[in-house]
Amino acid sequence: xxxxxxxxxxxxxxxxxxxxxxxxxxxxxxxxxxxxxxxxxxxxxxxxxxxxxxxxxxxxxxxxxxxxxxxxxxxxxxxxxxxxxxxxxxxxxxxxxxxxxxxxxxxxxxxxxxxxxxxxxxxxxxxxxxxxxxxxxxxxxxxxxxxxxxxxxxxxxxxxxxxxxxxxxxxxxxxxxxxxxxxxxxxxxxxxxxxxxxxxxxxxxxxxxxxxxxxxxxxxxxxxxxxxxxxxxxxxxxxxxxxxxxxxxxxxxxxxxxxxxxxxxxxxxxxxxxxxxxxxxxxxxxxxxx
Amino acid sequence: xxxxxxxxxxxxxxxxxxxxxxxxxxxxxxxxxxxxxxxxxxxxxxxxxxxxxxxxxxxxxxxxxxxxxxxxxxxxxxxxxxxxxxxxxxxxxxxxxxxxxxxxxxxxxxxxxxxxxxxxxxxxxxxxxxxxxxxxxxxxxxxxxxxxxxxxxxxxxxxxxxxxxxxxxxxxxxxxxxxxxxxxxxxxxxxxxxxxxxxxxxxxxxxxxxxxxxxxxxxxxxxxxxxxxxxxxxxxxxxxxxxxxxxxxxxxxxxxxxxxxxxxxxxxxxxxxxxxxxxxxxxxxxxxxxxxxxxxxxxxxxxxxxxxxxxxxxxxxxxxxxxxxxxxxxxxxxxxxxxxxxxxxxxxxxxxxxxxxxxxxx
Numbered sequence: 077x078x079x080x081x082x083x084x085x086x087x088x089x090x091x092x093x094x095x096x097x098x099x100x101x102x103x104x105x106x107x108x109x110x111x112x113x114x115x116x117x118x119x120x121x122x123x124x125x126x127x128x129x130x131x132x133x134x135x136x137x138x139x140x141x142x143x144x145x146x147x148x149x150x151x152x153x154x155x156x157x158x159x160x161x162x163x164x165x166x167x168x169x170x171x172x173x174x175x176x177x178x179x180x181x182x183x184x185x186x187x188x189x190x191x192x193x194x195x196x197x198x199x200x201x202x203x204x205x206x207x208x209x210x211x212x213x214x215x216x217x218x219x220x221x222x223x224x225x226x227x228x229x230x231x232x233x234x235x236x237x238x239x240x241x242x243x244x245x246x247x248x249x250x251x252x253x254x255x256x257x258x259x260x261x262x263x264x265x266x267x268x269x270x271x272x273x274x275x276x277x278x279x280x281x282x283x284x285x286x287x288x289x290x291x292x293x294x295x296x297x298x299x300x301x302x303x304x305x306x307x308x309x310x311x312x313x314x315x316x317x318x319x320x321x322x323x324x325x326x327x328x329x330x331x332x333x334x335x336x337x338x339x340x341x342x343x344x345x346x347x348x349x350x351x352x353x354x355x356x357x358x359x360x361x362x363x364x365x366x
Numbered sequence: 367x368x369x370x371x372x373x374x375x376x377x378x379x380x381x382x383x384x385x386x387x388x389x390x391x392x393x394x395x396x397x398x399x400x401x402x403x404x405x406x407x408x409x410x411x412x413x414x415x416x417x418x419x420x421x422x423x424x425x426x427x428x429x430x431x432x433x434x435x436x437x438x439x440x441x442x443x444x445x446x447x448x449x450x451x452x453x454x455x456x457x458x459x460x461x462x463x464x465x466x467x468x469x470x471x472x473x474x475x476x477x478x479x480x481x482x483x484x485x486x487x488x489x490x491x492x493x494x495x496x497x498x499x500x501x502x503x504x505x506x507x508x509x510x511x512x513x514x515x516x517x518x519x520x521x522x523x524x525x526x527x528x529x530x531x532x533x534x535x536x537x538x539x540x541x542x543x544x545x546x547x548x549x550x551x552x553x554x555x556x557x558x559x560x561x562x563x564x565x566x567x568x569x570x571x572x573x574x575x576x577x578x579x580x581x582x583x584x585x586x587x588x589x590x591x592x593x594x595x596x597x598x599x600x601x602x603x604x605x606x607x608x609x610x611x612x613x614x615x616x617x618x619x620x621x622x623x624x625x626x627x628x629x630x631x632x633x634x635x636x637x638x639x640x641x642x643x644x645x646x647x648x649x650x651x652x653x654x655x656x657x658x659x660x661x662x663x664x665x666x667x668x669x670x671x672x673x674x675x676x677x678x679x680x681x682x683x684x685x686x687x688x689x690x691x692x693x694x695x696x697x698x699x700x701x702x703x704x705x706x707x708x709x710x711x712x713x714x715x716x717x718x719x720x721x722x723x724x725x726x727x728x
Contacts, residue, residue, distance in 0.1 A: 255449060255451060257447045257448075257449050257451035258451045258452075258453065260413075260416075260418050260438075260445070260447065260451065261445065261447060261451040261452075261453070261512070262453075262464075263417075263418060263437075263438040263439060264416060264418075264438050264439075264443065264444060264445045264465075265444075265464050265465035265468050265512070266439045266465055266468035266469050267439065267468055268437075268439065271468065276453060279455045280454065280455060
């Protein structure tokens, strides 16, 4: 009995050791894969040019020698101020439109009864059967014919088509979790349908709406393929398109590309940290029976 | 304050018939209870009255005017939901005032009415809390308050007490009855709990399978159920009900059940012979002395509820429940003799009450 117990104990210790080892290796692996390039990117963007040229393998950052010149150059000499504002414009409008359309559409599909409702809810994700690369060529041709191609607003249209299905899907599944009695209560209290959506559904869906906004923003901000294909005029470039432009230019400077890349990444990071607080669940606590 | 009339309400969900041919008249200021097992259509009926569901046929009239085409917003009714359905993102005060706010009532008036209602329900000290900070009983009060504050024409309550624990439920039930006396408003109340229905209702509507089985005052429904469903659904413990035949022997009617005979004395039955079901409530079975005509039963189990005891006994091949005073002492296995007053018998033929039995007493 006692022996058996000690064997079990030893086995458990061994298991714990293995698990700890695997966990540490896993974390290290991801740090190396994700954090290291990120670190390298930031460090490279902050080191003065001559230092990079003289000592390219140096990973350390000398605090005294931090140099924001690369950022300044990228923003003002290479047009990134323009690219960033273009990107903000495109992403913000995509987010706004996708929130409005997904809220109204998602509500209709979950709550209202109409012909073709079931088909609607199943078919929403069908667009993901077509990879972007398959769509980009015909869209390029069509928009070229229509003379609309080199336009930021066409880009918004494409991004909306890309993000709306997932946005709808996310909101639909969230709306389904909201108790229908609460809407009935709203209707009895004198709300119209839109009143119910505005005063009850939207406040309660804040976490889901935040997720949708974050997701849509990320897609629109990071998107490259369509921006690359559609935009010709540098004035209309979005930031991801701008980075490629910069990287492909003759006077390629690693430091500038790194600074530009940091500028692509940072807003997403900030947004994520900001929204993360709102992504917590449990908004409806207390509505229903105890 | 209004009277409500339903005429031939029918509602289908796909192939399922939720309601069919429902007629009902609720008088001004009346407390009407819709009672039935779950899935009988009572909540659907309430939603139809509220305008949250539209009926497929029939019409809803409020004070004689058809309101079929009105939205819930324009019907001027208030509803209390089983789940309370409070707005979790609003404080209690906002919850109470929401309906008034939606109707464009000035802010000062809203504040006054909210305070009055909160005082009436004893929730004045909770006004700044959110629903998640309230106990079940407090949430229930807020849900009631939200309906009360507007003084609508009609109150609809959908099992408002079913989520409270037993003691609280009894208290709130009493309060609700007093409240109704105080505000004298028309109430339609849905429940599956017959005790609630009997204690609260001035008129009880027993429903099953989307149809109204019986409408009447609680005591009428208890004493003269129109069919075996109502007879067994109302009353606790359940009415004893036996299948058998009535035949005549030396000018006296005798009921033969499974393994026992019951002499019927002189019940006023036209039809003295044939297959029937007879029912008797536990309190109408009396313990008698041994003689040739009184049936004997064997005590199987005794349940003591404190104020009285119920004896579960074997009568022939059937079971019989009878009520005895709390100080009566019986042992399991004991043989006792019972008498049943024929006037207290409920006789059903093909599930329907034989009209002639007890009809004079209605």
